Amino acid sequence: MKPLADEIRPQTLDEVAGQKHLLGEGALLRRLIESGTSANLIFYGPSGTGKTTIANIIAKRTEKALYHLNATTASLQDVKNIIADVDTMLAPNGVLLYLDEIQYFNKKQQQSLLEFMENGKITLIASTTENPYFYIYNALLSRSTVFEFKPLSAEETLPAVERALGIVSGRSSLPFTWEDTVPNTIAAACGGDVRKAINAVELLYQSARPVDGVLHVTSEDALQLSQRSAMRYDREGDDHYDLLSALQKSIRGSDPDAALYYLGRLLTAGDLLSPCRRLLVIAAEDIGLAYPQAMVVTKACVDAAVQLGLPEARLPLAEAAVLLATAPKSNSASSAIIEAMTDIQRGAMGIIPRHLQNVHADSAGSGPAAKYKYPHNYPNHYVSQRYLPEELGEKHYYEYGDNKTEQAAKRYWDLIRGQE
Numbered sequence: 001m002k003p004l005a006d007e008i009r010p011q012t013l014d015e016v017a018g019q020k021h022l023l024g025e026g027a028l029l030r031r032l033i034e035s036g037t038s039a040n041l042i043f044y045g046p047s048g049t050g051k052t053t054i055a056n057i058i059a060k061r062t063e064k065a066l067y068h069l070n071a072t073t074a075s076l077q078d079v080k081n082i083i084a085d086v087d088t089m090l091a092p093n094g095v096l097l098y099l100d101e102i103q104y105f106n107k108k109q110q111q112s113l114l115e116f117m118e119n120g121k122i123t124l125i126a127s128t129t130e131n132p133y134f135y136i137y138n139a140l141l142s143r144s145t146v147f148e149f150k151p152l153s154a155e156e157t158l159p160a161v162e163r164a165l166g167i168v169s170g171r172s173s174l175p176f177t178w179e180d181t182v183p184n185t186i187a188a189a190c191g192g193d194v195r196k197a198i199n200a201v202e203l204l205y206q207s208a209r210p211v212d213g214v215l216h217v218t219s220e221d222a223l224q225l226s227q228r229s230a231m232r233y234d235r236e237g238d239d240h241y242d243l244l245s246a247l248q249k250s251i252r253g254s255d256p257d258a259a260l261y262y263l264g265r266l267l268t269a270g271d272l273l274s275p276c277r278r279l280l281v282i283a284a285e286d287i288g289l290a291y292p293q294a295m296v297v298t299k300a301c302v303d304a305a306v307q308l309g310l311p312e313a314r315l316p317l318a319e320a321a322v323l324l325a326t327a328p329k330s331n332s333a334s335s336a337i338i339e340a341m342t343d344i345q346r347g348a349m350g351i352i353p354r355h356l357q358n359v360h361a362d363s364a365g366s367g368p369a370a371k372y373k374y375p376h377n378y379p380n381h382y383v384s385q386r387y388l389p390e391e392l393g394e395k396h397y398y399e400y401g402d403n404k405t406e407q408a409a410k411r412y413w414d415l416i417r418g419q420e
Helices: 028-035 051-062 076-083 107-118 138-142 154-171 182-189 194-207 219-236 240-252 256-268 273-290 293-308 314-326 332-345 359-363 404-418
Strands: 041-044 065-070 095-100 122-128 145-148 176-178 214-217
Touching: 028 051, 028 145, 041 051, 051 065, 051 095, 051 122, 065 076, 076 095, 076 107, 076 122, 107 122, 107 138, 154 176, 154 182, 154 194, 182 194, 182 219, 194 214, 194 219, 240 256, 240 273, 240 314, 256 273, 256 314, 273 293, 273 314, 273 332, 273 404, 293 314
Parallel strands: 041 122, 041 145, 065 095, 095 122, 176 214
Antiparallel strands: none
């Protein structure tokens, strides 16, 4: 029997739930599809929001043969095998390649796709749950148009849930009924993912027990199974920005248990790259100079995780998460660079002091001799001289943190500078 999610999949743009900013009357993506344009597209957003459905509709509209690959398991040879079907009876009008999770193709693999896109052998629609501007090669981005898919509201999900319940009821050999609140419960519990909602309906029917010859389910049943459905599909990267935020805030708050929990949810969802990147950010932003070695250790853990891949990657990443959560914290460096860049963006672009400018300019006779003092020629390798532009006055960006490491540095420099 065909899976319920496939049976209920929309066949026209008007049947697609949500995404009105893309598919509403006059919206750009709708106009492109209706015009029959064969454009290379990148669909970015959570799973269960219609990306695959739209690709299917485009393939039918353009009468191209649709091939579906997942970058987590596919190789370039799979792409070449598809190209071999171009101009054959299998693909008389060309090929539309739907490449899911393109972020798992490395730079070389993504570059190799360009050859086939340039010569018109394929039309590419790539989807990703990650920010494409972080994970997709620039040359590929420049040849494609990015469209962002949004999670659906409960109201947008509800019609699909009601339709799925109707289909399941029609299939059932016994009468299948539900409490009036069940559709809304499922729609609200599935986090804007239609696939989760449909899967919950199917699980709800399969778990229903006959009472007096009737299958009847309650809102409590619906809530429990919706949550199970959501966990089943978390591996697709749903709500990954919220999870990454929770991971960083838990580590910043020095809670190793919460840090491991949110890291575990990301890894269970099959998301390896995002937590690796975020852990490196945390090491610099939240631990910083309180424990400078945290960046070195975290980088080693991340490198090991990427080399190992899942599931073993969880081991070094767990070490990094616990280390960062239990390490002393300082945001002194991150606060300082943010303040400095804010000043620059506001126009604080003073002239670099002459003695700091390139010495070769002076040797070429373009100005008076520089009066730069070489610190290594002075006691303690330090000498007082001006480094900031005169226009900035005595501006201070960096303030020593109140941790052991930075306070030790402060005591050292207070002593050295006090000896001038």
